[in-house]
Structures are given as C-alpha cells and as structure tokens.
Amino acid sequence: MSVISEENVRGGNVFKDISADDEDWQPSEMESLCMNCYQNGTTRLLLTKIPFFKEIIVSSFSCAHCGWANTEIQSAGRIQDQGVCFTLKVKSKQDLNREVVKADSATTRIPELDFEIPPFTQKGSLSTIEGLLDRAVSGLEQDQSVRRAADPEVADKIDEFILKLKKLKEVENEFTLVIEDPSGNSFVENPAAPLKDEALTVSLFKRTVQQDMQLGIRADDDLSEEPPGDDLETMRNEVLVFNTNCPECNAPASTNMKLVQIPHFKEVIIMATNCDSCGHRTNEVKSGGATEELGTKITLHVTDPSDMTRDLLKSETCAVIIPELEFELGMAALGGKFTTLEGLLKDIKELIVSKNPFVCGDSSNTDRVQKLKEFGEKIDKIISGELNVHLILDDPAGNSYLQNVYAPEPDPEMTIEKYTRSFEQNEELGLNDMKTEGYQEGN
Template identity: 50%
Template sequence: MTQPEPIILELNADQGCTEIESLCMNCHENGTTRLLLTKIPYFREVVIMAFECPHCGFKNNEVQSASEISETGVHCTCQIKNARDLSRQVLKAETATAKIVELDFEIPAGAQRGVLTTIEGILTQAIDGLSLEQPIRKHMDEELYNKIQSVIDKLTAFRDAKEPFTFTLDDPTGNSFLENLNAPAVDPQLEIRHYVRTKEQNEALGVVAAENPEAEKEQKDKENMNIDVDEVMHFDASCPSCKGPCSTRMHLLNIPHFKEVVIMATTCDQCGYKSNEVKSGGAIAPKGKLITLKMTDVEDLSRDILKSETCALKIPEINLELTYGTLGGRFTTVEGLLDQIYDELDTKTPFTKGDSVTEDRKHKFADFLSKLDEVKEMKREFTLILDDPLANSYLQNLYAPDPDPNMTIEEYERTFQQNEDFGINDMVVENYNEKGEKVKTKVEQQKKTEEATK
C-alpha cells in the first residue's frame, strides 16, 4: 500500500504554489490568490497567502499557522529597555493579544493578521493605524483627536526607545513566540508562562464543542472509572506529525521509593512518530523539592528520572536552564532526557537558524549545543539540578535504601507566587461536611452575626 503524499512540504526553492481566482475587496473584480502550504525549518507548518488584483493594483499578503493547536496557551512578558529590545522578533498569531502595560493599550485578537515582525514593527503598525483618520477627527471631534494623539505620542516615544515599557503577548493557541535575545540562556527581561485554557477559550478556538449536558455526564462517568494497576488502557487519537489515526496507551506505574504515576505513550504506525508523557498522581505535597546530583560517571546517565511538567531543570556548568512546563512530563533515563533536550533545541527552537539570524548568534548557539553534546556523552562532569515546587519529580538513587553520596534532596517552602501560579492559594480543603458542602467556621459565623447586628 503506497503512502499518501504529504500535504505540507519542507520549504525549498522548487516548491510550487496553488493559484485560485478570488474576489478583490477593493474594486470587486476578480484577482488571483496564491497559496503556499509549507513547513519552515526549525519552526512549524504555515500557510502563506498573497493576493494581487490586476485591475486596481491592490495587493495583500498574510501568514496563518497550519500546525496543531498546542495543549496549553502561552503568555509572554518582556521588559523593553533599549533599541536592542525593540528588534526582538515576534511571531504574533491572529489569535494572540498584544498589550503595552504602561498605556493599557491592547491590540486584541483578530485586529491584526498573523505576522512575523519585531516589537518595533508592531508599534509602528499601531501608530499608523491610529494616525490614519486623525486629520478628520481634528475637525469633527477635537477632544477625541487630542486623546488619540496623546496615545500616538506615547507609542512613538516607546518606538524610538526614549522610554522603557512592558510588552505582553498572550495566545491561547500557544502558536505565538517572542524572541529570547540570550538564548539558550535565560533572558532576565523575558518571562514565558504556559497556562491551561479555560472552557470558554477552548470553545472560541473550536477545540471542544459547545456545552452538552449528556456528553458531559458521559465524560464524567468515564473519568470516575477505576483503572487497575496492571491494566493498559487504549485511546484513539490523531498523530501530531502526519495527522493520521494512531493509538495512545495509558498505564499506572508505582515507582519504588516514590509514588504512583500515570504514563501515556503515543505511537503512529504510518509515520513512526513516538512520544510519551508522565502525569503524577496523588495529593499536592506540602513542600517543594530540590534534587541535586553530581554526575561523575557514565553509569549516572542510566539513572531513571521522572521530570514532571512542573519541574525546572538546570545544568550550571553549561548555563542550561529549563523553566517549569518545558518538555512536559517525562519518564526516561538521564541520557534519554538529555537527548530529548538536545533534539528540541536543535530542531524546534525558533529564531536560531535561517537568513534572519546574525552570525554571532549562530556561533553562540552552535557552541552551546557542542557543550550540551559533551554533557550527554559524559565527556565532562556536571551537576544536574531538578527543582519541583510540587515535589512530583524523581531521580533514581543507585544506593537505595541507603543515601546516595552524590545526590542531595532538599525540601523547601513554596513562595506565594509559586502557590499562586499553581492555583494553591485559592484552594479550600478544610471545613467540608460529608456531602462536600462548605461549612462555615466559628470565626465566619461570628463575623456574619456581627455584620447582621450592625
């Protein structure tokens, strides 16, 4: 049986495009739209569209994402302090919302088409859009003109790097990016946070159907099913690589000297794609956990490691730092995890390869990958640090149940911000009756009585 031809091909000079006749919205005559479905190296699948009308000369172009919607949304916050920061590349999807915090100026989702530009380019486009009808406003409504002009003047000052400001980019699809100028090291001016979409956001993106009480009841019944420890459950899914049908397996695993976890593995028979993810079970630990291992021997690479989706990873010797949520949950060996990190950085990191990247940045990133390769081949000793605020990560102790001389495990109190990020501050787990109803404490009852008597 022959394999179907892929719809989206790698970007190359010989690749053709599809031309279709379409209506010109300027003169209402027929023009030509050219479509190119391609895969940009080290990034993802996109649809490039270009329209041209031979009658009035109107031209237009647009870029849309053709890749799957990520499991989580992304929120980027960047402190813009100088002209160098204004040159940061931005991939802003049509579903993304950009905001200038100091002005409370927001470019809502859908207001601009998907575009690959810079922060300076976004500011310039916003200034041009606001300035478009200013001469008319000056004569029709001078008060409105003055208000908009003050915003334009402020945006111009930001664009010319005369004043610092905070730029945020929020995309529920997770398909937008903001360049890290210090990659692969952590950028102190850039904060990237991944979050779980709300039900309303999923419905707006078409990820889930509208509310259906019967379907929700059926889903709850499935969620309440008990899974036997020795049972492997199978689910039908679609392959993230070729979009064909594939199978996902789920299994409960009890890790010795740790806890019970859920392992999920996806395999595609058509294209050979494989992936696995680990979800930790049980209650949230009262304290976070910091695991430090001094890697001194090749045998250390074979240690089992469970890196949860809430775990940050550091290797200080090569300035490698993965923030919370990077790579998701993984249950593998130290060697396997380092291989995955190398592959992700080498093949999927945006703004590190291509014509738009400077030679200095290319050499810097290549030098970092060379150091990472030495680490995963154990050509140099290094320190592996796992920092998990929810204590859901595990690193095998080869001397168990005795202490490991090269490994230290520390427990620490989570900060308020960490509890806030994981939603712990809003959890109420005390003072409930058997029916799950909240029972007022004596303090709450006394406060209510005092308010009633006032």
Template identity: 50%
Template structure:
C-alpha cells in the first residue's frame, strides 16, 4: 500500500517555481499569519512562487488585514546565485544600442564613467528594462523633489539640473558612452542584437567573488561557520566536502556518489549522481547528472579532475561525415565554441561542461539558440528572428551532412578534449587540428591566475 501511495505522490509532485500562467487551475499558494504594520493585529500573507518569462524566479507576496483593511504586495527575487559574478561593459554608439534589453538583479551596480554616474548595488530593485530605460530611471530619481529643493537649496538644485541635462544628452547620443554593469550574483544580462554572431560592442567577463561579496549574498565557507556539524546551508560549504572527496580520493573510481541539490529549472529538491572516471588518453573527470522528478528536467555536467594546464588548447574539427559526428568530445566549462562558416559563437558558460559527441555539441548549440532565454523572442525585431531562424536551419543542414563546416573549441584552461579517429602517434588525423598556445593576460585574469602566487612557499 505504501508503494502505491509513494507512486501517487510522485505523479502529483509539481515544480516549486512554475511558469507564470493565468490559466493555471491550481496555483501553489501558501498562506501564513503575519502582523499588520498598520494596526499591529494579525493578518494573512499569501505567497506564490513563479517564474517571469525571460527573467527569473520570483516570490510574489500579497498581504491583507481583515481588521483594518490594509493591503500590501511585494515581489522578491528567488533566482539562483551563479558560481561567479559578471561584469558587462557595453559601448553605446547607435540608437540600436539604446534599445538593447537589459536584465539586472538587485545586486547589480551601474556606472557610466563619461558622466560620472554610479548606481550602487541593492539601491534599486532588479528589473527588465533597456539601456535608455536605465537612464530614464536615473533622471526620474534625480528629478524628485527638485521644486522644493530649488527653494531650500538652490545651489544643489542647479547642480542636479545640470547633471540631468548631461544624462538627457546621452539619450540623444551627442557623445558615445560606456554602460558598465557589475553583478556579484551573476544574474545580469545585456541583449546581443547580432546573435548568434559575437557582439563587438559588448564585453562580458566573469570574476571570482571576494569573501565579503559572498557574505553579502549569504554564502559562507567552512571557515566562516562556527559549527561545522550543523552544516545545513545549500551554498558553497555544503558542496565543498563532496567535491574534495571526488577529486582527492583515488579509490572512488567506479563508485557513484549521490547528494541532495535543487533543480535549476523549478527549484524542487532532487538528487545529483556524481562519478569519478578517466577518459582514455586524457585525464580524470567528474561526471554529474541530475533528474528532477517534479518538472522532468535533465542536466549533466562534467568537471575536470585536474588543475589548469600550463597552456590553452584550441581544437579545429572538420565536420563532413557520420564518423566526424560521432567523435567523443569533452567540453569544459571554460571552453568556448565557434563555427566560422555560420559566424556563430557560443561563450564558455552557455553550455557548461559536458561529455558528449560532436553531434551532441551541435544539437546543444541549436537548442540553446532556440531556447526562450537566448533572446527576448516575443519582442525581438523581425530581422533578428529571421537571422536566428536562418542559422538554426543551417544547423539542421550540418546535422544532415548537407553543409560542411569547422567546429572550433577554444579552452584557455586546457581541460577540453576531442577524440582522434586514428591510432598511434605516427598517424595524423587530417580532420582534427590541435594547437597549444600561451594564454593572454585577460585569459589568465578570467581564470584567476594573475593573483595566484606559487613561488617561495
């Protein structure tokens, strides 16, 4: 009987964060009693966990007091904190740049050096807007109480008026300017109108957070937690002991480890299976696979079991036959993908780390371009939609071997691998070109190597 109950419970299990849908017959809401800030008597707060399209997971809260009639509503972010922070630098040159969509979280600081504008993180709520919308919001904020300020503090009001004129001139593009977003949570984004081609006007860098920044986000390491045995956090210090065991103990080969985690799609509790294995002619890797029983999402990820290599590695694979599509590929999370014939580029963090085939990589790139998160598809320009559809059609031609292309994998950490179709060192795979190169300063900076000191220790 218990097995039937468990099966029924599994079938009725629903995602914690569901899509925003007015036709949902059974929205999962939670009611809790809370104090009214108006009359200090007991009222009710209703919570709804949902997802906003093209944005993130949110918690919608609605409070109502039956005693005095006071009502209040609020939205709080519930999006997952990324492993690294992100810094996005956009050169605004054309009116098209002003219309770029921007997603910014609560932890995003905004600056425009040309006019000395700085908006600190956590001073504004996260939003989906445009570059012009960010400027308009700054102008509205500065314009508040200007009439009263002109009477009480005329000098300050005059200086603010002059600054507002500077901001207004940015919208007219009288000068080119730079918009800089720095988000320690890693959840900010600026639209690429040239997708899937690279964006020459926008530069995105990921960075390792400092200890103070981790603590702002509520992430604490083992050293920051006084009682290690009460390790209940879902942050870094929960995963650290598991990761150390997987990398550091050699007798884990063949053993599958399991640990609780949260689904990246709906936030429900699920299990991740992790296994340490060795790829022939390469190195040890950690393979992780997660299946969510609530929403059915399946994810897999591969991480290198070794450190960063002395040099970066670049693979160029000609895709012309079925044998080329079946090559084994290990793509690390620091590896970017390019198809020069399509002018298509996928950044290192877009697909994460995975162990698959050339065909699997191409299918993943195609799915990434088709996904809702790639572009603001409902409001995208028709030219962008047509260009994107053309590229997706070409992916179908590649997979059907009707179009010959070159797939380029560039990994500055040297932790990626492409299988050779010939045996022995004397034979040369003519369709596979491997180049080892010295990393640039910017690549070392992104990998966090410039600040590492290994001498005289």
C-alpha cells in the first residue's frame, strides 16, 4: 500500500494533475470489506485535479471473491461561496452525451416525471446525461426482487416508472433536467462553447441555514441567519483580514477585505486571497449596496488598445456579451470582479479555453478544441487592438460599472441603458414578491 507522507499534505502536493507521463504517481491501495459478499476486497484511491472541479478523490473498489466492482468520485476542493443550479432542456439524443460533474451534495430532478434524487443519496460522479439516467434506473432496479416478494403492487409501479425513465433516452419528447448543488461544485457541459448554450440555464443562489448544516460548514446548533456584522466605518477605513483556505491547494491562506468607493458609481466590497504556499491569487467583488430598481446594460465600442485600461466592475449577476464573436458569458461565470477591460478578456480566455474541463485529455473533440483555439486568438486580437468589437455588460441588478474615460463629459463610444427586469430575472435575483407575482399573472 502506498503511503501519503505528512510533508506532502501542506502546500497541495497530494493532488496532482492527471498525466500519463508520471509513472511514479500511483493510486493508494487498501484492503476493505466487500458489501456484496462481506469478504475483503481492494479499494484504490487516486487524488488528482480536474479544472473547474478542483481537487477530487477517485475511488475504485473490486472484489476478487465475488467480482463486484464500484467506482466513485468525491470533491476534495473547497465549498463555493454560493450554490449553483443547472436547468437543461433535453431536446435531442445529442444532449444525452453532455458530460456532467455531479457532486454528492447535488439534487437531481426531472419535473416532467415528478422524479427527484435527493442530496447525499448518491456518491459524486463524472458522467453524461445518459449515464445519470442509467444510474437512476440501476438504483431503482436494485431491490426489485425483494419488493416483488414483499409488495408486488409497489414493485409493479416501480417497473412502470423504470420504463418511463428508459423511454427518456429515446427523447421522443423534450424533458427538463435540473441539477441543484448548494456546494457549487457541479457542472454541466456546454457543447457549443464558446457560444451561448440556448438549452442550458445557470443560476447562483444563497444557501439556506439547513444546507450549510448539511455541508458541514455550520454547527447544528447555530441557527442564526447571518454572522455578526462589523462596524461600517471600520470597514471603510481599514483592511479586514480573516483566515481561509487556498481554493487551489487548500493550504491555510488569508483573505483581505476592503470597502471601496468607485468614483461616479457606488461602494463595493473587494476581497483578495493570496496563498504563500502555491502563489495563487484571486480577487472577488461584492456589491456594497442594494439591488437597483432598474437593470443596466452598458455597451462599449472597443476601437483602440487604450480601451483595455478602462476600469471595470462586473458584479456576480452580470452577463458579458460580445456580439461579433457570438459569445455570451452568463451571470454565474467568473463571479464578481473589479479589474480592467484587458483583465476581464484574459479571464474569459482562461475560463473558456485554458480551463475548460470538457476539452482536456484524450477524449476531447478535435473540432471543438480548434474552435476554442480560434476563439482565444480572437480575444488576443481584441486586446492588441487588431479587432474592433462591441462589449456588453448586461446586469439585471444594476451593480456593474465601466469607466468613462471622458468623464464628466459623455463617452462617445459607450452607451448605458436602463431597463425594467423581467419576472424571470427577478426570480434569478431572488426578488420576486407579491408585486412581481402579479406581474407574472398579468403578462
């Protein structure tokens, strides 16, 4: 059995990138009980990294006595700041091939069948939509022989439901798959990347107290909705520092937080994390004010390399659109950022091209890889001033900002449009109340 040395734990060396060239990096093996025949089998553990999904533990069990085998995947990375919900309209058999990372904390629903797989009832998996359906069928079929003997009527109803699940794989009718994960560590592939996925909706949400308890990040007896707040004036005048863990290597790190007033705009909270162990740096921006009454759409005609130095605030609710590239980045991606236009474009390139988990490795599609490579080259041309485009920041919460370099005069290359949010946008922002419910009924 291989041993994980104590000195490798700190600094993140335990989790390595998957590589066929690293022959020394072998799974850890241990003897463990087979839950099928109750004799001893072998469990193999591999600690590795998948882009976006961070660190994972892949475990594989096999029993030489009865032949039973099982493979599981478990997230070893940090829990994200917000939960994530993926809603996919499955319209064709091609959609069944979409790859899915499903964390064990995720709830899977198919509303058309009133079917739900609760959180923590299945181990995490890296699979496809078809694989999720097959796994659900296998789970329901597992104890059918016992049910037929004990309660034939219930067994018959489950058989009927299994047939409905199997029929979904024919995609004779469109159906909806919802994956809601409070840990924020689940993902559904966008096969059209870098273009917008018309069939997939991604939204972020704030976890409930009960979900925090399920994830183990809040004590069972802690029922307070919000942690005690700091004095507002202290936040304005000081940089607050608190301990955290690095999102890359999980080593102890520190996060700095500061309340900053952006000229001609509003106050925002900037949080920056620096890791001394691996050198990773990240920054995130949260709006310091409430959601605005109207949404904001900012359109900039990028015509000169000097535009790259414009300060830019992208809130966590803001979508980024580049019409000339047929590109749209949803509000759930990248989070909140206070950077420059060049910084945002580089982050987009890194997210779509460099860190795309579904175009890495031997199974990646050659055409898709080439398409993403060309997209990255176009981003480079925009940064260097060789390609003029329109960049649109569409924020239904009205909390995003792009610097007007001509201020206080109007910017000839920039337009700012205020608009009334739709019911769906209010729902994504968690703002729906009696007034918006009436709006839905009337529209």
